[in-house]
Amino acid sequence: MKKNIASIFLILLGMGLYSCSKEKIAPLSQENVIPLPVSVSDIDGNFQLNGNTKIVSLGDAAQLNGVAEYLKSSVYSLTALNLSTAEQEQDNAVILELNPNSGLEAEAYQLTIDDKNVRIMASQPAGLFYGVQSLKQLIPAHGKDLNGTNNSFKISAGKIEDKPEYAYRGFMLDVARHFFSVEDVKHLIDQIAEYKINHLHLHLSDDQGWRIEIKSWPLLTTIGGSTQVGGQGGGFYTQEDYKEIVKYAMDHFITIVPEIDMPGHTNSALASYGELNPGITVPEQGALPYDRSNLGVDGMATPLYTGTEVGFSTLATNKEVTYKFIEDVIREISEITPGPYFHIGGDESHVTAIEDYIPFIERAQDIVTKYGKKTLGWDEVAHAKLLPTSVAQYWAKAENAIMAIEQGAQVLISPAVKAYLDMKYDSTTHIGYTWAALIELDEAYNWDPTGLEEQIKRENILGVEAPLWTETITTRAEIEYMVFPRLAAIAEIAWTPKNLRNWDSFSKRIAFHGQRWEAKGINFYKSPKVNW
Structure with a gap:
């Protein structure tokens, strides 16, 4: 009997671990990006940002280096992951692609996330920078209670196509x-x-x-x-x-x-x-x-x-x-x-x-x-x-x-x-x-x-x-x-x-930003209009 109980326990534990490994996360279209992007589409799966993730820059290095450094420091502030760089495309990478022939407007960007990579493409560095801002808001971390460089942060797969209404x-x-x-x-x-x-x-x-x-x-x-x-x-x-x-x-x-x-x-x-x-x-x-x-x-x-x-x-x-x-x-x-x-x-x-x-x-x-x-x-x-x-x-x-x-x-x-x-x-x-x-x-x-x-x-x-x-x-x-x-x-x-x-969408999304502000010590107003 004791042997049967032990077997059942191990089976249940295994099911629990499997469940954790398949943990559901919100689809990309339900994330808390502000300003709200123009277009968001969902894809099954997720990208796991971890200590082995690289930053890859494709395009003019002189224009890309500042955005890449900003991405690196931002990820570190949020997750304590100290991402290194790589010179060529590879799996498990955040790819910054500066493509003047992409047809994208100066401040527009495309952000594509799948199981293998995150790719931000823009025709100008400003677009890449704004893509990084959206990516930062998809990372499920606030910069508190960091656990070192072995953390893994799941980001929902999908595609964002975005550009500003006003210049x-x-x-x-x-x-x-x-x-x-x-x-x-x-x-x-x-x-x-x-x-x-x-x-x-x-x-x-x-x-x-x-x-x-x-x-x-x-x-x-x-x-x-x-x-x-x-x-x-x-x-x-x-x-x-x-x-x-x-x-x-x-x-x-x-x-x-x-x-x-x-x-x-x-x-x-x-x-x-x-x-x-x-x-x-x-x-x-x-x-x-x-x-x-x-x-x-x-x-x-x-x-x-x-x-x-x-x-x-x-x-x-x-x-x-x-x-x-x-x-x-x-x-x-x-x-x-x-x-x-x-x-x-x-x-x-x-x-x-x-x-x-x-x-x-x-x-x-x-x-x-x-x-x-x-x-x-x-x-x-x-x-x-x-x-x-x-x-x-x-x-x-x-x-x-x-x-x-x-x-x-x-x-x-x-x-x-x-x-x-x-x-x-x-x-x-x-x-x-x-x-x-x-x-x-x-x-x-x-x-x-x-x-x-x-x-x-x-x-x-x-x-x-x-x-x-x-x-x-x-x-x-x-x-x-x-x-x-x-x-x-x-x-x-x-x-x-x-x-x-x-407004209903914004009032829900802003609550996530309140958590970020609290973690950074920003003295924001907790409006009673929002369920913080």
């Missing part, structure tokens, strides 16, 4: 109201790259601080960069710091878009150089001095400002020194910015008379063009005559965006009521504002750029950007709290076609 998929960080270090910005680049964001717009100047070194106007940083909202010490990026950010962003296929706000939001410049001042006074906190009778002494430097009111400052639009200043600033920043855009702000310039504002914007636009860049500006710039290459960023008034379109310009969609990440989630959120809206996660997800105004059509839209203003935000952890999970929602709007997007 410009952006995030804006305001470093003027509160300053954030180079390391903080690089950390943020790491996070946003995972959601295929490809533009980082840096708001580098405002009333409360000037954050970029201009060698021909050194007081901008020594005086204008010395403080921030609340009066604490400020900070600024040297040009070498800025180049470091630009390079790090490029390595993650992100284009830096510098913004110098003008002619309003300029008190940090006026405090540094009085000759730029047409004669304004700095308001007490809580005052709104939009009446031009509040003008002070022409040519006198203003006091530094550490409050949060807007609209009181303006450059002297009738002085030639102002245009020398603007040209020097645009020239120096453009020389160290390889991307195509220069953002001139243009918003909330309430004390600049419209008859002064229009020629100022047009002249600033011409200077940007002179230095080989395309002009971006907040939607108010549409009151001026825009070049067809210029872009108006729709944040507040649809009629401004429509005026830009009627001039042949494109629009970048950033509606404050949907995409401003400094808006509170609900009335209990401890930081942020409510002036535009309360934006819970479902509100950030359930809209489309083509559904805002009938006259703003798909062909008029360059892309989508989610701005984060930082009047109330002082730390990296606070940035993370306001950005995640909402940026993932905006990223899906920017990447995934409207007909494929679904």
